[in-house]
Amino acid sequence: MARVELRHITKTFRGLVALDGLSLDIGDGEFFVLLGPTGAGKTTALRLIAGLDAPDAGSILIGGQDVGTWSAAQRDVALVFQYYSLYPHYTVRENLEFPLKSKHRRMGASEIADRVARAARTLRIEHLLERQTDRLSGGEMQRVSIGRAIVRQPRIFLMDEPLSSLDAKLREILRAELKDLQMRLGATFLYVTHDQVEAMSMGDRIAVLNRGRIVQVGTPHQIYNEPRDTFVATFVGSPAMNLLGGTIRDGRLVVVPGRLEVQIRKDLAGRSGPVTLGVRSEDVAVGPGGGLEGQVYAVEDLGVEKIVTLKLNEHLVKATVSAQMAVEADSTVGFAFDPGKLQFFDARSGVRLDPVNGEAATATPGHT
Amino acid sequence: MADILLRDVEKHFGDNYIIRKLNLEIRHREFLVLLGPSGCGKTTTLRAIAGLETIDGGEILIDGQAVQRRRAAERDIAFVFQLFALYPHLTAYDNIAFPLRARKEPRNAVERQVREVARTLRIEALLDKRPSALSGGDMQRVAIGRALVRRPKALLMDEPIGALDAKLREEMRAELKHIHRQNEATTVYVTHDQVEAMAMADRIAIMDAGVLQQVGSPGDVYQHPANLFVAQFVGSPIMNVLPAAVRRGDGYTSLVLGEDDAILRFPGALYAEVVERRPTDGPLAVGIRPEGVLVSRQALDGYVPLEAHIVEPLGPYDIVDLKLGRRLLRCRTASRYVERAGDTVWARLDEKQTHFFDPRTGESLDIRL
Numbered sequence: 001m002a003r004v005e006l007r008h009i010t011k012t013f014r015g016l017v018a019l020d021g022l023s024l025d026i027g028d029g030e031f032f033v034l035l036g037p038t039g040a041g042k043t044t045a046l047r048l049i050a051g052l053d054a055p056d057a058g059s060i061l062i063g064g065q066d067v068g069t070w071s072a073a074q075r076d077v078a079l080v081f082q083y084y085s086l087y088p089h090y091t092v093r094e095n096l097e098f099p100l101k102s103k104h105r106r107m108g109a110s111e112i113a114d115r116v117a118r119a120a121r122t123l124r125i126e127h128l129l130e131r132q133t134d135r136l137s138g139g140e141m142q143r144v145s146i147g148r149a150i151v152r153q154p155r156i157f158l159m160d161e162p163l164s165s166l167d168a169k170l171r172e173i174l175r176a177e178l179k180d181l182q183m184r185l186g187a188t189f190l191y192v193t194h195d196q197v198e199a200m201s202m203g204d205r206i207a208v209l210n211r212g213r214i215v216q217v218g219t220p221h222q223i224y225n226e227p228r229d230t231f232v233a234t235f236v237g238s239p240a241m242n243l244l245g246g247t248i249r250d251g252r253l254v255v256v257p258g259r260l261e262v263q264i265r266k267d268l269a270g271r272s273g274p275v276t277l278g279v280r281s282e283d284v285a286v287g288p289g290g291g292l293e294g295q296v297y298a299v300e301d302l303g304v305e306k307i308v309t310l311k312l313n314e315h316l317v318k319a320t321v322s323a324q325m326a327v328e329a330d331s332t333v334g335f336a337f338d339p340g341k342l343q344f345f346d347a348r349s350g351v352r353l354d355p356v357n358g359e360a361a362t363a364t365p366g367h368t
Numbered sequence: 369m370a371d372i373l374l375r376d377v378e379k380h381f382g383d384n385y386i387i388r389k390l391n392l393e394i395r396h397r398e399f400l401v402l403l404g405p406s407g408c409g410k411t412t413t414l415r416a417i418a419g420l421e422t423i424d425g426g427e428i429l430i431d432g433q434a435v436q437r438r439r440a441a442e443r444d445i446a447f448v449f450q451l452f453a454l455y456p457h458l459t460a461y462d463n464i465a466f467p468l469r470a471r472k473e474p475r476n477a478v479e480r481q482v483r484e485v486a487r488t489l490r491i492e493a494l495l496d497k498r499p500s501a502l503s504g505g506d507m508q509r510v511a512i513g514r515a516l517v518r519r520p521k522a523l524l525m526d527e528p529i530g531a532l533d534a535k536l537r538e539e540m541r542a543e544l545k546h547i548h549r550q551n552e553a554t555t556v557y558v559t560h561d562q563v564e565a566m567a568m569a570d571r572i573a574i575m576d577a578g579v580l581q582q583v584g585s586p587g588d589v590y591q592h593p594a595n596l597f598v599a600q601f602v603g604s605p606i607m608n609v610l611p612a613a614v615r616r617g618d619g620y621t622s623l624v625l626g627e628d629d630a631i632l633r634f635p636g637a638l639y640a641e642v643v644e645r646r647p648t649d650g651p652l653a654v655g656i657r658p659e660g661v662l663v664s665r666q667a668l669d670g671y672v673p674l675e676a677h678i679v680e681p682l683g684p685y686d687i688v689d690l691k692l693g694r695r696l697l698r699c700r701t702a703s704r705y706v707e708r709a710g711d712t713v714w715a716r717l718d719e720k721q722t723h724f725f726d727p728r729t730g731e732s733l734d735i736r737l
Binding site: 037167168169172173175176179180183195196197200201202220221224234235236237238239240280282297298299300301302303304307309316318320323329330 | 405533534535538541542543545546549560561562563566567568585586587590591600601602603604605606657659677678680681682683684687689696700703704709
């Protein structure tokens with residue numbers, strides 16, 4: 001168990017910048033998630049910490065010590081990948097024992113047996129110990145992969161999309177199991193994913209990465225409710241936050257003159273010109289007397305709720321409504337935005353306009 | 369536009385049945401989704417309708433005509449695949465125009481129809497571009513345009529947005545639904561993604577292991593799943609399923625969850641219903657979706673105290689796992705309603721959202737309270 005610090009890490013591959021001055025501080029015992037689209041640099045960061053690659057510049061500290069010159073083995077971290085790297089002709093028990101039997105560990109047989117038994121109990125795979133790994137289901141195989149990491153009792157667990165090759169239902173189950181596991185072990189987890197639901201549901205904190213840079217670090221609640229820019233706002237949350245381009249005129253943000261205008265926050269009163277309005281689908285109320293009017297473009301019944309897409313001129317706005325609400329496609333309905341939940345972004349940079357001072361947030365992201 | 373009827377359709381390789389006695393009616397202008405896990409037979413069914421796959425038994429009728437012996441080209445059906453099969457050297461316009469030109473339609477008729485389809489699909493500005501200059505979503509729009517422009521009797525789609533990223537899939541869902549309403553082509557759509565199925569379908573046909581499990585509107589299959597497979601395949605998070613027993617009380621029924629882990633007071637009629645519908649005095653399974661678990665931070669009459677095991681914040685709401693004996697009961701609460709793991713909250717099951725199943729057959733007992 002250890003704290004992990006990344007300081008101004010830069011990494012390029014054949015002239016392409018994969019990581020650009022990345023700084024992170026991951027607390028001891030924290031479940032920390034690196035979230036971003038393909039190519040954001042998440043896996044690169046993980047490999048640098050593991051010691052599988054070396055950074056071009058910057059330093060990596062584990063437990064306060066600079067590990068720049070340490071080998072992967074010396075760093076004492078465990079990696080779990082998307083695809084299970086198990087020995088197919090061996091039993092689950094043999095797979096779990098393997099990392100403990102390496103020569104430089106010199107571990108006694110009873111210690112090995114004890115650690116395997118504990119890991120198997122933790123992961124609820126005791127009944128599978130004598131089974132060959134090629135006879136396991138995907139979920140069981142991934143549990144064994146995680147077991148191989150646990151038996152080593154590493155200082156840090158690094159996980160690279162460990163659930164993404166599993167089906168939706170299994171992912172959902174293992175999500176909760178992994179979170180539970182991390183809490184019970186009290187271990188430092190660094191978890192890489194492109195799936196915002198995984199990030200939100202498991203992370204103590206999330207770092208959102210895009211193009212090799214950190215856009216925002218925060219708790220799931222902060223990331224969702226105070227996204228730093230339009231990238232975070234639309235990457236996190238489903239449906240994606242509605243974004244509407246408008247212009248501030250006389251204290252109002254005008255998206256469609258006369259038809260879609262909202263009162264701006266007091267602190268933005270001095271501003272003029274183009275601003276992007278952001279509103280989440282659950283903050284759009286559909287019903288008469290809303291003040292706004294749109295045509296129902298599509299209705300999606302998800303069972304637990306409905307997502308209604310409203311069309312107003314060329315703009316599409318998604319609203320989450322109760323599953324019981326009757327909404328006719330092509331009909332005209334009233335709707336309203338929750339005035340307290342509106343977000344405003346700089347139209348050019350996409351950066352959120354801070355509610356306190358009305359200026360674009362300027363604090364350096366990364367360190368918190 | 370057409371209606372499609374599958375009657376006792378079977379497909380097998382030796383003893384390995386891909387489709388078993390499939391009976392399904394796809395109505396004129398309907399958007400029907402075939403939903404199921406990989407290997408359930410949904411794609412084979414779609415390909416059989418298209419004529420890309422032969423069947424070993426039964427009949428396929430399109431507008432009342434048996435077509436199972438007709439070639440694909442004679443069925444007047446358009447197919448859209450997951451991977452956009454566009455001609456890379458042709459512009460979007462020429463790709464869409466292709467099937468019309470192949471039919472030797474006059475030039476101005478081609479132009480009119482291409483423009484009309486492009487307007488529906490909102491790709492008018494992209495018509496001069498080649499596929500390589502288009503995004504994944506736009507490529508798929510062009511592929512759909514090429515299918516629609518033929519005005520086929522039916523449109524068949526095999527995971528058409530499965531290759532797109534999450535945000536684009538979400539956008540395309542609403543788009544496809546809108547497009548369908550504009551052109552009203554009978555559509556059969558295959559997916560393994562229950563969210564996609566729920567979001568787009570007029571009706572969903574759920575398959576497992578070659579067998580049709582249930583057909584119904586999204587609301588129907590969600591609220592009244594016919595069996596445990598459907599109950600747990602549709603909806604996210606998964607429906608909680610717990611072993612249970614009923615005991616007769618004075619004017620009420622006690623519903624005992626797990627191994628006496630919680631005892632909840634249900635209407636008196638429940639006991640008689642269970643006894644009547646369950647063949648023997650065997651075990652009972654209770655299903656409840658996370659939103660059907662009612663949670664209170666204060667003790668309330670009829671609620672039982674449970675400890676929160678894990679809180680998963682998802683943004684607009686939280687998913688909270690409550691400890692119920694050695695099992696977990698998943699519930700959906702307002703964001704930050706349960707502050708932290710370890711907190712005790714009070715919970716009960718909403719009677720109207722509680723499902724009862726025979727755990728041996730998996731069939732719903734169809735008890736509606």
